[in-house]
Amino acid sequence: MSGAESTESNLQENRRFAPPAEFAAQAHIGSIEEYEKLHSRSIAEPEAFWAEVAEQLHWFKPWDKVLEWEAPDAKWFVGATTNLCYNCIDRQVEAGLGDQVAIVWEAEPYADGQPQVVNLTYNDLLREVSKFANVLKSKGVQKGDVVTIYMGMVPELAIAMLACARIGAVHSIIFGGFSASAIRDRVEDGKSKLLITCDGSWRRAKNVPLKANVDEALEMTDLIENVIVYQRTECEVHMTVGRDHWWHDLMDGISDDCPAEEMDAEDLLFILYTSGSTGKPKGIMHTTGGYMVHTYMTSKLTFDLKPDDPDELYWCTADIGWITGHSYIIYGLLPNRVRTLMYEGAPNEPGPDRFWDMVERHKVTKFYTAPTAIRAFMKWGDEHVEKHDLSSLKVLGTVGEPINPEAWVWYHEKIGGERCPIVDTWWQTETGGHMLTPLPGATTTTPGSCCRPMLGIDAAVVNSDGEEVPNNSGGILVIRKPWPSMLRGIYGDRQRFVQTYWEKVPGMYCPADGARVDPDGNFWITGRIDDVIVVAGHNLGTMEIESALVSHPDVAEAAVVGFPHDVKGTGISAFVITKGAVPAPGSDAAEAMKKSMSAHVAKELGPISKPDQIRLTEALPKTRSGKIMRRLLRDIAAGNEIKQDTTTLEDRGIVEKLQASG
Numbered sequence: 136m137s138g139a140e141s142t143e144s145n146l147q148e149n150r151r152f153a154p155p156a157e158f159a160a161q162a163h164i165g166s167i168e169e170y171e172k173l174h175s176r177s178i179a180e181p182e183a184f185w186a187e188v189a190e191q192l193h194w195f196k197p198w199d200k201v202l203e204w205e206a207p208d209a210k211w212f213v214g215a216t217t218n219l220c221y222n223c224i225d226r227q228v229e230a231g232l233g234d235q236v237a238i239v240w241e242a243e244p245y246a247d248g249q250p251q252v253v254n255l256t257y258n259d260l261l262r263e264v265s266k267f268a269n270v271l272k273s274k275g276v277q278k279g280d281v282v283t284i285y286m287g288m289v290p291e292l293a294i295a296m297l298a299c300a301r302i303g304a305v306h307s308i309i310f311g312g313f314s315a316s317a318i319r320d321r322v323e324d325g326k327s328k329l330l331i332t333c334d335g336s337w338r339r340a341k342n343v344p345l346k347a348n349v350d351e352a353l354e355m356t357d358l359i360e361n362v363i364v365y366q367r368t369e370c371e372v373h374m375t376v377g378r379d380h381w382w383h384d385l386m387d388g389i390s391d392d393c394p395a396e397e398m399d400a401e402d403l404l405f406i407l408y409t410s411g412s413t414g415k416p417k418g419i420m421h422t423t424g425g426y427m428v429h430t431y432m433t434s435k436l437t438f439d440l441k442p443d444d445p446d447e448l449y450w451c452t453a454d455i456g457w458i459t460g461h462s463y464i465i466y467g468l469l470p471n472r473v474r475t476l477m478y479e480g481a482p483n484e485p486g487p488d489r490f491w492d493m494v495e496r497h498k499v500t501k502f503y504t505a506p507t508a509i510r511a512f513m514k515w516g517d518e519h520v521e522k523h524d525l526s527s528l529k530v531l532g533t534v535g536e537p538i539n540p541e542a543w544v545w546y547h548e549k550i551g552g553e554r555c556p557i558v559d560t561w562w563q564t565e566t567g568g569h570m571l572t573p574l575p576g577a578t579t580t581t582p583g584s585c586c587r588p589m590l591g592i593d594a595a596v597v598n599s600d601g602e603e604v605p606n607n608s609g610g611i612l613v614i615r616k617p618w619p620s621m622l623r624g625i626y627g628d629r630q631r632f633v634q635t636y637w638e639k640v641p642g643m644y645c646p647a648d649g650a651r652v653d654p655d656g657n658f659w660i661t662g663r664i665d666d667v668i669v670v671a672g673h674n675l676g677t678m679e680i681e682s683a684l685v686s687h688p689d690v691a692e693a694a695v696v697g698f699p700h701d702v703k704g705t706g707i708s709a710f711v712i713t714k715g716a717v718p719a720p721g722s723d724a725a726e727a728m729k730k731s732m733s734a735h736v737a738k739e740l741g742p743i744s745k746p747d748q749i750r751l752t753e754a755l756p757k758t759r760s761g762k763i764m765r766r767l768l769r770d771i772a773a774g775n776e777i778k779q780d781t782t783t784l785e786d787r788g789i790v791e792k793l794q795a796s797g
């Protein structure tokens with residue numbers, strides 16, 4: 136797979152990029168020596184270190200103890216109370232900075248040929264969030280209730296999540312690209328009674344029918360009592376009387392006074408679902424205090440944020456429906472008092488230069504995107520980049536999957552003008568915030584490596600006994616000590632939490648990524664060690680896609696693997712045993728069947744889970760004990776020559792047949 140493949144070339148990667156002296160001189164952390172000193176101290180005295188970070192934020196009541204740890208259970212800032220929404224908004228207003236812009240939002244469609252931009256100040260946010268918090272209360276939402284949010288990238292999404300945080304409701308945000316059954320599953324898992332959505336959202340000038348998807352989901356579950364609909368695209372929607380309410384009706388005339396609830400540091404802040412090795416997505420739990428402290432510090436250090444620089448404008452291109460958007464569009468940014476840009480739509484609408492046009496118009500200083508996007512830009516052609524002035528940029532970030540050195544170097548040259556440090560940030564939904572990353576003023580980077588552990592993070596590469604392996608030998612990445620934004624569990628499934636993360640290497644957090652450390656002390660991620668594939672920066676469970684396929688009437692059995700894909704990093708390849716006769720390869724019947732299977736997966740799970748390749752077959756290569764030989768399938772999907780031993784195969788002819796059917 137792509138991760139493993141890039142390792143080979145990475146072993147020869149010897150280009151080094153030191154932070155420009157001018158950048159280092161103004162950075163929060165300006166040399167590797169300073170980083171090393173801070174990092175050693177943060178590991179030696181974690182409680183003192185994290186307390187100093189936490190003191191930079193607002194607490195109603197201070198902690199009695201920084202950390203209580205009994206693996207795998209951590210409690211951070213024990214006894215303290217705070218409110219993350221208060222730290223995002225009220226704190227700036229109370230400091231007299233309410234007129235400063237907090238969120239810059241740009242719509243996807245132009246109006247009369249002009250970009251549509253909305254600036255929301257901290258005062259605006261305080262008013263809108265307080266009003267919406269009162270709306271939630273008026274619909275019976277109480278502290279601890281799970282509120283489901285399924286919206287496009289509109290400011291009201293930020294307002295809705297902040298309103299939940301304000302009153303202590305737990306949000307569960309579902310990415311707008313997911314389908315009705317994903318909504319149903321998450322609503323049921325979280326036992327949610329209220330859902331917030333939009334009529335539709337704009338994506339490449341088309342309306343994505345969010346409300347219609349919700350309606351379909353709610354036919355399959357009757358838990359939801361109230362649906363609040365924000366009107367965005369003005370598409371036609373069906374409103375169920377008594378259950379469905381327009382956002383604007385509820386907001387009309389409601390009080391804008393709603394003090395932030397005093398939350399215990401360990402109160403649940405949100406649940407966010409991520410795919411796992413087995414079919415069912417995991418509701419990752421994040422709590423208030425630790426998550427706030429970690430995302431605040433990492434935003435500040437990784438992007439070298441400067442709140443007092445009036446030109447500072449940070450843009451993360453992720454969707455808020457993913458952890459990247461939670462942590463690095465909203466929750467880590469607003470407490471840093473830096474303007475955060477939110478963009479509604481697609482990178483190639485109306486043309487392939489939309490992002491660069493936006494960087495130029497808004498004068499973006501810090502830019503954060505995914506390798507899959509960078510590879511798409513490379514493919515679309517340099518001319519779309521070259522026609523824009525990108526000289527405002529200072530730091531470039533990547534996240535989501537290993538970045539291949541070619542894409543890294545292109546990003547450095549074409550987007551960063553060879554001037555901007557690149558921060559390749561490794562982390563997960565579960566970790567809440569950055570874990571391994573260069574610091575832009577301190578770290579000499581090398582393309583493809585996510586470099587060093589963040590301050591406070593004790594990362595190592597070990598064997599399955601938990602012993603550190605020598606430099607350059609591959610092993611399992613682990614985090615040996617607790618950190619504030621670590622997941623506190625999987626919603627409703629204690630056993631799965633313990634088994635998934637804490638039993639592979641006893642006593643240590645195991646993220647299920649392979650890694651190695653090079654002689655300079657830089658970490659390289661070599662790919663997943665479980666049945667999760669990272670497609671275009673998104674974590675997808677192969678089992679989940681397999682179960683979706685098996686629910687298609689023509690499918691008897693399915694196996695899904697990843698293969699190297701030039702834009703998405705990893706593509707999805709499905710091997711499907713048909714129920715009836717296998718139609719002739721290349722025939723209209725075969726193509727129609729594959730198309731229908733693809734559409735079925737898109738409907739069940741959402742378009743990102745759609746297979747890139749489907750092979751129809753009457754059998755799969757299995758060992759004599761009946762295990763599907765996934766390694767072999769990966770080679771077939773990648774078009775590799777089969778070098779591995781196939782003697783344990785039950786039927787050797789099957790391999791040639793599968794190769795021919797591709």
Ligand code: WT7
Nearest residue numbers: 459534535536537559560561562563564660674
């Ligand atoms: C998995 C987590 C972190 C938010 C987006 C994805 C892979 C993530 C990197 C990176 C190599 C990376 C890992 C990880 N991953 N960032 N910089 N280099 N791999 O969050 O959906 O929870 O996926 O994404 O495999 O375990 P996620």
